[in-house]
Amino acid sequence: MHAVPIRFRFPGIIALVITALFASTSTPAQEQKVEYIPTTLSDTLTMLKGQGGNIAISAGEDGVYIIDDQLQPLTDQLLVAISEISDQPIRFVINTHFHHDHVGGNETIGKGGAVIIAHDNIHQRMSSDYYSNFFDNTWPAWPQDALPVITFNDQITLHFNGEIAKVYHVPHGHTDGDSIVHFPASDVIHMGDIYFNGLYPYIDLDGGGNIQGMIAGAELGVSIAGEDTQIIPGHGPLSNKANLAEYRDFLVTARNNVQKLIDQGKNLEQAVAARPTAQWDATLGAVWITPEQLVIFIYNSLQGIAEFTPLNSDDD
Ligand SMILES: [Zn+2]
Numbered sequence: 001m002h003a004v005p006i007r008f009r010f011p012g013i014i015a016l017v018i019t020a021l022f023a024s025t026s027t028p029a030q031e032q033k034v035e036y037i038p039t040t041l042s043d044t045l046t047m048l049k050g051q052g053g054n055i056a057i058s059a060g061e062d063g064v065y066i067i068d069d070q071l072q073p074l075t076d077q078l079l080v081a082i083s084e085i086s087d088q089p090i091r092f093v094i095n096t097h098f099h100h101d102h103v104g105g106n107e108t109i110g111k112g113g114a115v116i117i118a119h120d121n122i123h124q125r126m127s128s129d130y131y132s133n134f135f136d137n138t139w140p141a142w143p144q145d146a147l148p149v150i151t152f153n154d155q156i157t158l159h160f161n162g163e164i165a166k167v168y169h170v171p172h173g174h175t176d177g178d179s180i181v182h183f184p185a186s187d188v189i190h191m192g193d194i195y196f197n198g199l200y201p202y203i204d205l206d207g208g209g210n211i212q213g214m215i216a217g218a219e220l221g222v223s224i225a226g227e228d229t230q231i232i233p234g235h236g237p238l239s240n241k242a243n244l245a246e247y248r249d250f251l252v253t254a255r256n257n258v259q260k261l262i263d264q265g266k267n268l269e270q271a272v273a274a275r276p277t278a279q280w281d282a283t284l285g286a287v288w289i290t291p292e293q294l295v296i297f298i299y300n301s302l303q304g305i306a307e308f309t310p311l312n313s314d315d316d
Contacts, residue, residue: 036081042186052101059086060161069105096192098125107146118148121177134308170217176208190232197236199287203297211301218248258298
């Protein structure tokens with residue numbers, strides 16, 4: 001188990017991975033051999049990178065539970081990777097939000113006997129078809145077996161493997177059903193997709209996301225972290241409090257820069273052209289989400305427009 005670099009080093013690789021995130025219904029994924037990389041974080045916790053959102057695995061005297069379960073077609077491979085960490089059955093799954101690269105294993109793992117726990121809005125979103133203007137794609141409702149069995153509206157605490165996991169809902173952040181998970185004894189936080197480490201974040205306006213909630217969620221993470229806390233982002237390498245604080249500051253500055261343009265009366269096209277995120281465009285903006293897309297996320301968030309509206313659409 002090698003040390004994971006805190007700083008983002010391999011933008012190309014991560015871009016490839018993220019491009020595949022939402023390709024959950026296309027066929028080649030089953031045949032893909034995924035390389036799973038476990039990182040031991042404490043006596044009970046392991047971070048597992050594979051294809052899709054980063055996973056946390058708690059394994060100990062009571063059994064196993066996991067935070068998120070990546071892409072549906074890769075579930076059999078994921079289960080093999082988890083069994084190499086512990087051969088105990090998976091008792092619980094906590095989903096950080098409803099996206100397909102975080103809940104894909106729910107159906108198989110739920111049928112296998114695990115109890116799925118998630119925010120109320122995840123149950124609601126997974127129960128119906130979901131159209132994304134950003135991806136211009138519709139994902140059909142999930143089968144009953146994939147849905148959370150226990151839902152909560154604010155926070156919930158799991159007592160298992162000799163420690164607690166406190167799950168905090170973050171309203172209207174990356175989606176409208178995000179949670180971050182804090183393990184005080186292990187000194188670990190899983191941020192879900194509130195935190196994209198090393199790349200511009202995706203803010204799912206169509207799924208109830210908003211820049212203000214992203215900032216509030218990042219702030220919550222910073223406020224409960226200590227200097228040595230290991231922080232699992234939804235995507236990107238393992239992180240820490242200093243880097244999460246830097247990310248929070250980036251979100252705040254980007255939000256403020258776009259707000260200034262709105263105050264000057266700029267429309268969306270003019271705001272994008274003003275390049276309010278220029279200082280990060282060559283680094284964070286060169287991986288997946290583009291500078292233009294990020295400005296649209298922020299601009300529409302601040303204007304109360306709850307959908308992604310691409311520029312150069314042919315409706316004018
Ligand atoms: Zn997501």
